[in-house]
Amino acid sequence: MVLDLDKPTPEAFRGAVLALGNFDGVHRGHAELSRVAGAMAQDLGTKPAAFTFEPHPRSVFRPEEPVFRLTSPQLKLEGLTQAGFAQVFVLPFDREIAAIPAERFVDDLLVGQLGAAGLVCGYDFHFGKGRTGSPEMLQAHGLAAGIPVAVVPPYSWQGEPVSSTLIRTALEAGDVGRAATFLGRPWLVRGLIAHGDKRGRELGYPTANMQLARDCRLRHGIYAVRMKIDGVWHDGVASFGRRPTFDDGAPRLETFVFDFSGDLYGERVDVAFVDWLRGEEKFDTLEALIVQMDADSARARDILANTPPFLP
Template identity: 80%
Template sequence: MTSSSEAARPDAPPAFVLEPNQPVPADLRGRVLALGNFDGVHRGHAELARVAGAMAAERGTSAAALTFEPHPRTVFRPEQPVFRLTPEPIKVALLAELGLSPSFIIPFDRAVAGIPAEAFVDDLLLGQLGAAGLVCGYDFHFGKGRTGSPEMLQARAGHAGIPVAVVPPFTFQGEPVSSTLVRTALEAGDVGHAAALLGRPWFVRGEIAHGDKRGRDLGYPTANMHLARDCRLRFGIYAVRMKIDGVWRDGVASFGSRPTFDDGAPRLETFVFDFSGDLYGRTVDVAFVAFLRGEAKFDTLDALIVQMDVDSARARGILAATPAFLL
């Protein structure tokens, strides 16, 4: 997924946390700001970046993102945290690749949620950040009670001479693109559909931890990773690629509770084909290419090994036919 927007300036920090009344360095003010949660950084977000980049070029400046952490819905419903597609560091990096840099991050809490929409525009967007232009999606709402709308933003910023572009619903192959639809696809295990909406395979990042070494005894040593608690990827077996030292290597992974053994806390266990290096303690990315089957409990270890052989062969075949990708 690419953007024609201006490339991120190498000297710009990737993220800048906004605190109330905190001065923003002069060289970071005066940007065209793309506004949103940007979870997943999908094709629709890439369109916002494209529009922001074009507006920035017209106004002789560069484009940046304004986003919120944590996700506002998680603040209001902590018992039902949002399934985050891209944690903050990944989101910031992906936005920078789209030409939005830095990402101005508003630490979202109930106090921020209580800021009147008018003050959000006047004091933060136009005052603190000195925005040269604003870009938002058709469904962007902000301010106390979510009373701020794209129309209100256009009217208020426009009165100050600041242009506002509202991006209509973005569709890909006839289907609307949204973070919610990506989450729904992943919850169903449909990583191919998720990739189509995102414009790239969905991937996770984490540190490789020691496991119980059962995979090694079975002839399938795995690299084990604990994913975020809010991850609702469907339990099952996947054809994957793991990024090791900048190189994507093919493999097969299980995400679930290991019902044949202990039915424990969910974790991701990846067997990397034709690799024997030590990964413990290293942070790696795992990209999901295809769903192979659901999680299952086996009566014997021999039956499990037979199925693992089948899964590995299927994964090798799928990945051999899948073009290499750079993330």
Template identity: 90%
Template sequence: MSFQSDAPSSRPEPAAVVLDLDKPFPADWRGAVLALGNFDGVHRGHAELARAAGVMARDLGTRPAAFTFEPHPRSVFRPEEPVFRLTPPQLKLELLAEAGLGQVFVLPFDRDIAAIPAERFVDDLLFGRLGAAGLVCGYDFHFGKGRTGSPEMLQAHCLAAGVPLRVVPPFAWQGEAVSSTLIRTALEEGDVARAADFLGRPWFVRGLVAHGDKRGRELGYPTANMQLARDCRLRHGIYAVRMRIDGAWHDGVASFGRRPTFDDGAPRLETFVFDFDGDLYGKRVDVAFVGWLRGEAKFDTLEALIAQMDADSARARDILAGTPPFLP
């Protein structure tokens, strides 16, 4: 089962517009305040961009929108080293809508797009075809051929065109500048609580529940099995989690890794949902990571494994009992 990201959500419905530079743009696409960025993770810093775009749009009597790229540029230039995506495209759209950017302009990124000079990108696309009423970007936003586009370059072009620009400075949380890189590093270390602090919510994944090898059921711990994206570099180990099933969150404990006691196979997420006996096969669910329990380990006997699973479940219950409930 491959990672999926197009499940229904209770979040505001995003309006994604995929830009085709070979076709005319409808007139009603024009006139928005555009927040520019990749927005992977839609973290606290991105929320600050969305807030700034909303304020500018209200002042100008128009609407805010996001302008982003897909796929991530590194996937184009370094496909052998794909970036660990915090939010696949559909989740990114949903989270941007939740942050107040319900309209999202998505520019399909390839080498041809990367070769567009930054000046032409601004004057022809942002000002010319999209008629941006204003622009908002982060202090480190770069774009265009050779990444020569910068906040300073945007400032010069906006002044010449009479278009307002807001450059959002680094957004600090707990004394550190929030970034997607910082969050990826936290997840690679298994520190999901730290990642949640900088995201502003627990990091979660979405996928279809698939049939597994049924070992968990035989051990008294039937699990919902999911294959995550190949670029996922979450640390292998055991986590306290919550799973969203049909819009409702349920507590659980999950293992992400290669199952060294059994087959040492491809990484897989296996979630045991506490006090739940419904059929999950084929359902699309979200799994939110709340707390780190321990690293993956190989056990010499099934009895030792079951004893550890009992201890993991008890500890996960304690962590989740002290974690406020999630909204649907």
């Protein structure tokens, strides 16, 4: 539900336990917030809901340095639902929202308009004008309002605190396996398949081409992937980068789907990254490129044959 501060919230949407955060990536740490919110909601006889912002605040204040978003708004919404939230409140974020004092944010919006039965946040959650709102401040206002507030400490997985920053760093290094470890699932992107230059077809590797978000900082290179087409996952190999052998153009994701012959132009698909194969290279001849593509495909097939199937 997209919130409008000028309109009352329907009664059916009020009274939830609200978990607060940006939730980029909807990773294992966010799943812990969902678990805590769900337990509190069960105790209070209500439901857990996520409260988040769009777009990311940094894109409002520093548009020239956009943050590398791990999930698009739609994928974040789906991820929050899968994480166990019964509903999701999205507050459109702009400079006017950022100027709301933290006290008003809690008293007028969370407690007043949404009728929060309880609040849950991470240990490092800050909000409101000048980011003066803090977990401690939330606890104080919750006490005054007579509602419980839970502050979730750093959540660790395999001995490391999970964070969106950690996952971004892994993806920037091309370590999609490490990113998946902390996400709790493979990292994926969604987009429309567009017409490319048809070079892949001429080389015997017809590819499905996608433009990723401008802020994407995934390391350029070759990956073993799976593409979801009409609800079914298909194995493949993908190149993300500037195609240095040809044009050094704008970054593009080009995916060769194994054993598939359908027409994908105009289709919206998901591409999940399973493993890193190698960095992007410039080849002196097309023959050398084809030899390498054959090797990449064979290696990707081996990796994916030993990777458990994805759920639909």
